[in-house]
Amino acid sequence: MMRTRPLKVALLGCGVVGSEVARIMTTHADDLAQRIGAPVELAGVAVRRPSKVREGIDPGLVTTDATALVKRGDIDVVVEVIGGIEPARTLITTAFEHGASVVSANKALLAQDGAALHAAAEEHDKDLYYEAAVAGAIPLIRPLRESLAGDKINRVMGIVNGTTNFILDKMDSTGAGYQEALDEATALGYAEADPTADVEGFDAAAKAAILAGIAFHTRVRLDDVYREGMTEVTAADFRSAKEMGCTIKLLAICERSKDGASVTARVHPAMIPLTHPLASVRGAYNAVFVESDAAGQLMFYGPGAGGSPTASAVLGDLVAVCRNRLSGATGPGESAYAALPVSPMGEVVTRYHISLDVADKPGVLAQVATVFAEHGVSIDTVRQQGKDGEASLVVVTHRASDASLTGTVEALRKLDTVRGVASIMRVEGE
């Protein structure tokens, strides 16, 4: 039965995502009301620039005082799409204190302060939903939190940043270098004027922290995530990857250790075989590969960013939270009961592709192989190519700990015959 009194929504931020949320709330109002069981009303829109013309939004709803809006007391749901840490954090906790549930798209804030925000939601018996924060439109948080709640997740590995996937895909398909591909991504509007958060892996690391926390029922903070950006990936790395039947992706990888006693979370560029489903994720798309005990392998794919796709995820959360308000329930909160330790990067075990510039003379290969052996790193393949009296040596290892690999590389650098370490890249997905 339809309730006639509307549920009131306060929108904080009316930028790329917020303007789309407002548009869909208006254009789909009747369907949303049917799905929720009550009409939803946009009761206020907090903005920074009130003079800007906002099509479809009643100017009477617009305010620059977000704090007053969340303190009104009659708001059922606050949608936070401002981004950043403050004032978003204070506005969200104030919203809980004044009786509202919250939908947010703010990965940076959730990765940094998720535990405190969940605690505030719980204290006030309110919902905190954030499907849009990881991989935009792709349903991921809810499947992990709810659909797979009866299973045991062992690994979550994904492409969770569209900008960097666009750049790497360009490098792969055209042979371009990093800067050239970044320039194209900027010209087409994929990369922001300051692309640091994307290309240095900060955005993906925030998403990895959120995913690992949910997947392993363990608190994982941004600082727990090992992070390497993709600015040093070269056209030569792509040529090497191709020779191995691989491509290069910036991956977020959250893993349970083999004995199940700890977890790791990391973001770095990695080679993956062309046969792996993640290798076929092109352009700015995102995809996340989940491995669990009972379900086996699952892949979630779709647009990870953009106003309208991100608003789709926000609206899905809004409907869920509104339904909870009507039934007097709250959805799942933070689940951190497993409290597994998060191991440092040195304990991650994977394969490596190492490219060395060496002197082309007898005994060099044996010397290099000895260093690997001394550090307990087993070699899978070696490829040598001569160039002007020197040689390029590409070594691919079997699985080894990151700490052993780091020790190997340090020792290799000390060899007179090793002129330089051209690149080190992990090999995943095999």
Ligand SMILES: NC(=O)c1ccc[n+]([C@@H]2O[C@H](COP(=O)([O-])OP(=O)(O)OC[C@H]3O[C@@H](n4cnc5c(N)ncnc54)[C@H](O)[C@@H]3O)[C@@H](O)[C@H]2O)c1
């Ligand atoms: N754009 C995407 O594709 C995308 C995808 C996933 C998640 N997100 C997340 O969604 C959130 C919003 O992103 P966006 O792309 O819409 O950003 P945006 O910069 O386009 O919009 C943010 C808006 O908030 C306004 N704002 C800033 N401070 C304010 C304040 N104190 N009060 C009211 N308004 C204020 C700004 O003026 C701006 O219009 C961020 O957390 C972002 O990480 C965005």
Ligand SMILES: N[C@@H](CCO)C(=O)O
């Ligand atoms: N900058 C992000 C937006 C979505 O978080 C990306 O490129 O994927």
Ligand code: NA
């Ligand atoms: Na999502």
